[in-house]
Amino acid sequence: MTELSEIGEFGLIEKLAKDIKITNKSTIKGIGDDAAVLNLSNNLTVVTTDMLIEGVHFDLGYVPLRHLGYKSVVVNISDVYAMNAKPKQITVSIAVSNRFPYEAIEELYEGIKAACENYKVDIIGGDTSSSHKGIAISITAIGEVEKDKVVYRNTANAGDLICVSGDLGAAYVGLQLLEREKYIYQENPKIQPNLSGHEYILQKQLKPEARYDIINFFNSNNIVPTSMIDISDGLSSEIIHICSQFGLGCDIYEDKIPIAQQTIDMSLEFNIDPIVTALSGGEDYELLFTVSPEDVEKIKANNLISIIGNITKSNDMNLIAKDGTKIPMTAQGWNAMR
Amino acid sequence: MTELSEIGEFGLIEKLAKDIKITNKSTIKGIGDDAAVLNLSNNLTVVTTDMLIEGVHFDLGYVPLRHLGYKSVVVNISDVYAMNAKPKQITVSIAVSNRFPYEAIEELYEGIKAACENYKVDIIGGDTSSSHKGIAISITAIGEVEKDKVVYRNTANAGDLICVSGDLGAAYVGLQLLEREKYIYQENPKIQPNLSGHEYILQKQLKPEARYDIINFFNSNNIVPTSMIDISDGLSSEIIHICSQFGLGCDIYEDKIPIAQQTIDMSLEFNIDPIVTALSGGEDYELLFTVSPEDVEKIKANNLISIIGNITKSNDMNLIAKDGTKIPMTAQGWNAMR
Helix, strand or coil: EEEEHHHHHHHHHHHCCEEEEECCCCCEEEECCEEEECCCCCCEEEEEEEEEEEEECCCCCCCCHHHHHHHHHHHHHHHHHCCCCCEEEEEEEEECCCEHHHHHHHHHHHHHHHHHHHHHHHEEEEEEEEEECCCCEEEEEEEEECCCCCCCCCCCCCCCCCCEECCCHHHHHHHHHHHHHHHHHHHHHCCCCCCCCHHHHHHHCCCCCCCCCCHHHHHHHCCCCEEEEEEEHHHHHHHHHHCCCEEEEEEEEEEHCCCCCHHHHHHCHHHHHHHHHHHCCCCCCCCCCCEEEHHHHHHCCCCEEEEEEEEEEECCCCECCCCCEEEEECCCCCCCCC | CCCCCHHHHHHHHHHHHHCCCCCCCCECCCCCCEEHHHCCCCCCEEEEEEEEEEEEEEEECCCHHHHHHEEEEHHHHHHHHCCCCEEEEEEEEECCCCCCHHHHHHHHHHHHHHHHHHHHCCEEEEEEEECCCEEEEEEEEEEEEECCCCCCCCCCCCCCCCEECCCHHHHHHHHHHHCCCCCCHCCCCCCCCCCCHHHHHHHHHHCCCCCCHHHHHHHCCCCCCCCEEEECCCCHHHHHCCCCCCCCEEEEEEEHCCCCCCHHHHHHHHHHHHHHHHHHHHCCCEEEEEEEEHHHHHCCCCCCCCEEEEEEEECCCCEECCCEEEEECCCCCCCCCC
16 A cells, blocks of 8 residues: 555646546646646536535445545536536546545546546546545536527426436435445444345445436437426425426426335335435436426437426425325425535 | 524525626626536636645634635636636635534635635635535636637747746745744743734735736737746746756746745744745745747836746756856655645
8 A cells, every 4th residue: 555645746646647538629738737728619618516525425434435436526427417518527626634545546536537438528637635534525527518508497487397317216225225234334343234136226326327318318309408407405405496486386296206116115114205215315416307398209208207297387396196185395305514 | 603504505505605796708607507607719718726625725723714715716816827818717615514603604705705806707606515624625717818828837948038926935934934923822822923024925825816917917018928837836846847848957046036025034034045935935826937038128127027047958957056056956845745
């Protein structure tokens, strides 16, 4: 194992940056100067940033560093897709305490690089520094979108259909499972964690993917959603942003909300109603969007998308239960401050 | 005082963001969606990022939060100027432990906003989160430059003049003074810190400015430096980047290096040769650049700029002492990892 203090800041940057390749035409100059240089003409540019703190956003007790690196890129890229844009560049800043050897940082970076390769994104810069305790990762992502295709979160119209990609709640129960197994292991280290049969919910928690497939589908089918947001804090929290214009509400149908079987099973194991998991569980990184009714046939043809309700002319956001009763929806999403 | 946990993450973002105004034409959409949206056509875009960690980059024992906020913007903007670009947008991510009340974060943000106002930069997004300990600030700055005016650090030519803005070493001795007075105060809290007469070196440490005046001077005098870098790690460390092309070296003249009287006095008080302070002290945020000999008269007319040497056809970087002896220069700059 190599002590970070042996390598020093410049040595660390050099080691981490040595095999970073530039693949996007808009990246003129990446790592190595005071700033990166980009040529982003004609299109609009989107910029988003996220910070992940050890002990707050992740627990190295069960999160492999490689997965952490991968996920920290994906959460930013997901925000770029939520603007209907394509991610092109990221900057990566990392602060680590000297308790980590160089090899740990390298593993984290392996995950970052793997995500960049998968999503065809260039690493154009960043910062490395020491911290007193733990790891902090701050990533900024830059993307491009044609001028008439950018999609905001608050531009839905009454009558639009509300859609969601994939399924909801899996990452949340994946986290609950990891926390439970960690607790059991701490109580009795002889008991091996029992994770088999739960691969899907664990993957959604540990190594989520961002929905490039949905953005590509929009593009190749000439669909521009009327509004869009990515689900990081839970459906019931995100729908508020979609309905934030005065006089707009929604009806969401409980039986239309997509939930994977593993999510249902694990919710029941934890005595949580699966619909609560789907509404309030965080970190899904699925896309929540609205489309004009004229696009309904195109949307129905894609089995990765569920139509879960519609935008209404009212100020009420309702969940329509299976028996037809209307339940007012309130945000119960994940809140990093509490 | 208001507990952060009372306000919550969304409340905090709302409070901090409420009076943020957008002034740049290229900012289409700032805070409030999954990502900010920019229209950066025609010009090149530069992107830079910096992370500041409590206890590593700053000590709240003597750094007021407002100054910290101001400085954390300035260090990024300085990197944008070092590309001969104009800063336009920043994202701001902050992680804070719950030991800080809301009012402390507000004060930090006041400084961030004051810097943005001074430098005409829009805050377009960011992230707030809790941390287990201390404050971490990560800022990404975006700037614009005309396609034929971007200046890199490694493009100097033999015969070019080496120039520096302002004076060097002040921030370093300012830090030494603050550390000394903190130590004295800790030993005996009855002794008040003695800081009067040292305003210049303290300001260079606590509330530095980035050299927009130099970039404006280049622009209005049709000067494009042949290379440029900002001095954050000390002159002797940065000159290596300027001379990094094979077969290029430099002669730097000791008696041409600009050092303020307060810096000289404080260096001597600490028994440090002032030239060592100027060569190796960090955090100057002055610009180090080279110009073609044909621009020499224009440069000489600006008394904010000192010509300190020239690029040579050799692989040696020399400091020419006052008595004419040549001393090989080596990097002794500040290294955040050690």
